[in-house]
Each structure stands twice: as structure tokens, then as C-alpha cells.
Amino acid sequence: SAVISQKPSRDICQRGTSLTIQCQVDSQVTMMFWYRQQPGQSLTLIATANQGSEATYESGFVIDKFPISRPNLTFSTLTVSNMSPEDSSIYLCSVGQSGANVLTFGAGSRLTVL
Amino acid sequence: GQQLNQSPQSMFIQEGEDVSMNCTSSSIFNTWLWYKQDPGEGPVLLIALYKAGELTSNGRLTAQFGITRKDSFLNISASIPSDVGIYFCAGLAGGTSYGKLTFGQGTILTVHP
Numbered sequence: 001s002a003v004i005s006q007k008p009s010r011d012i013c014q015r016g017t018s019l020t021i022q023c024q025v026d027s028q029v030t031m032m033f034w035y036r037q038q039p040g041q042s043l044t045l046i047a048t049a050n051q052g053s054e055a056t057y058e059s060g061f062v063i064d065k066f067p068i069s070r071p072n073l074t075f076s077t078l079t080v081s082n083m084s085p086e087d088s089s090i091y092l093c094s095v096g097q098s099g100a101n102v103l104t105f106g107a108g109s110r111l112t113v114l
Numbered sequence: 115g116q117q118l119n120q121s122p123q124s125m126f127i128q129e130g131e132d133v134s135m136n137c138t139s140s141s142i143f144n145t146w147l148w149y150k151q152d153p154g155e156g157p158v159l160l161i162a163l164y165k166a167g168e169l170t171s172n173g174r175l176t177a178q179f180g181i182t183r184k185d186s187f188l189n190i191s192a193s194i195p196s197d198v199g200i201y202f203c204a205g206l207a208g209g210t211s212y213g214k215l216t217f218g219q220g221t222i223l224t225v226h227p
Contacts, residue, residue: 004156033213042202042217043157058214092156096213101145101164101206103215105156 002027002095004106012112018081021109023093028073031096033103034066038089046091049076083113117141120203120218127193128226135221136187137203145206146179146186147215152199160201161188193225 003026013019023032032049047068048056055068070076080087090108097104120137127133137146145164149157161172163179163186170177176189186205190197203218 031213042219043204043215044217045214048211048213056211094156094213101212102147102159102162103213104159105149107154108156110154 001097001104002029004093004095004104006093006106006109008109009107010110010112012114013083014114015084017083018079019083019111020077020079021091021093023076023078023106025074025095029095030073032070032076033094033096034068034076034078035092035094035105036089037092037108043092046078049078080111083111085113087111088113118203118205118216118218120221122221123219124222124224126224126226129193129195131193133190133193133197133223134187135201135203136185137205137218138185139205139216140184141207142183143205143207143216144183146177147204147206148175148177148186148188149202149204150199151202151220157202190223193223195225195227198223198225 005024007022034046035043036046037043045058046061049068049070051070065081067079090110092108093106094103118137118139147162148160150160151157161170161177166183167181168179174191179186201221204215
């Protein structure tokens with residue numbers, strides 16, 4: 001399965017600032033996704049990162065708050081904009097495995113907003 | 115939207131005991147997945163189930179896709195300390211876009227040596 005690298009692995013951020021998380025995959029993948037895991041909670045899909053076009057956002061998530069880039073088939077970024085303490089979460093990049101409804105996840109980026 | 119009810123929320127067991135956890139839904143799912151998450155890591159896939167009634171094993175782990183397609187269980191036999199972690203069920207509902215998994219709330223497993 002694909003190997004996913006996320007940067008940063010963790011960060012402490014100030015309220016009102018923005019942070020960009022990077023996701024690098026060791027092989028070309030068609031499907032890339034961004035999930036959020038709030039403290040002690042389960043995972044929720046933020047958006048599908050589409051190569052060469054705008055991301056597809058799930059209900060409750062908007063592009064102004066979580067802009068996403070997907071310049072090629074191995075790389076994507078998620079920006080958490082104008083952060084507040086409620087944005088403190090683990091943000092996880094995931095990719096789909098060819099021919100199967102299975103996702104492989106990165107180790108996640110743990111953000112703490114003060 | 116779809117919801118998965120996962121139980122129990124947490125389990126404290128002795129090493130060597132067997133463990134069982136399950137997920138139920140009011141909606142039909144076409145795929146059931148079981149993941150394990152260790153501290154500081156992302157979820158790692160344990161077992162994938164694609165057909166109603168399917169029973170699949172992976173070492174000491176066994177999972178089944180319920181006949182009604184609305185439930186799944188995961189069993190761990192002869193638990194060991196490294197089984198500690200959070201176990202999540204996840205499902206892909208019919209007519210849902212690929213990659214849009216619905217996750218259960220997780221089961222926190224603690225194994226006492």
C-alpha cells in the first residue's frame with residue numbers, strides 16, 4: 001500500500017493564524033482525502049482533494065476555512081485558516097487503494113490552537 | 115447522514131482474554147472496515163469486508179460482515195499487550211462517493227499484563 005508522509009507532525013499555533021499541512025505520497029494515486037479527528041473523537045471527512053480542480057467539500061466544511069491544493073497525483077496541502085481553539089484536532093491525509101473501498105491514512109498532523 | 119454505533123466505548127481486559135466489539139447502523143453498508151489507531155499515529159487497516167455474511171480472519175483477528183449489511187463485529191483472540199489502542203469500524207454506504215467513509219466512535223482497548 002501507499003506510504004504517506006505528512007508535515008508537520010504537530011504544531012502549536014496562535015489564534016487567528018493559518019497553517020498549511022502537506023501530504024506527500026510515494027506513488028501516484030487517484031483519490032486523496034482530508035479527514036479531521038477532534039480530541040477523543042472519531043474521524044470526519046473534510047474534503048476530497050481533486051487533482052487539477054477545486055476540492056469537493058463535505059457538509060460543514062468550506063473552502064475559505066480549509067483551502068486545499070492538489071497540484072499533482074502525489075501531493076496535496078490543507079490549510080487551516082484563521083484558526084481558533086475549536087480547530088485543535090488531528091488532520092489526516094488519506095488515499096484510496098486501487099480497486100478497493102479502502103483508505104490508507106497518514107500519521108496525521110496534530111494541531112493545538114491557543 | 116449515516117451513523118455507526120460502535121460498542122463498547124472502552125474495554126479493560128487481562129492479557130490472554132478474548133475481545134469482541136461491534137458496530138451497528140440503521141443504514142445498509144456495502145463495505146465494512148476495521149482500523150486500529152495507536153497513539154500519535156493514523157488508523158491502520160486491520161480487516162476489510164465486502165460481502166454480506168463474509169467472515170474474514172487476520173491472525174488473531176476475526177471480523178464478520180452482517181447478513182443484514184447493517185452490522186459488523188471484530189473479535190480479538192488471546193489478547194496481548196500490543197493490542198492496546200483504539201479500534202474503529204468504518205463503512206461505505208451504498209450510493210456514497212468513494213472515500214467517504216463513516217466511522218464509528220471507536221473502542222478504547224486496554225490490556226493488563
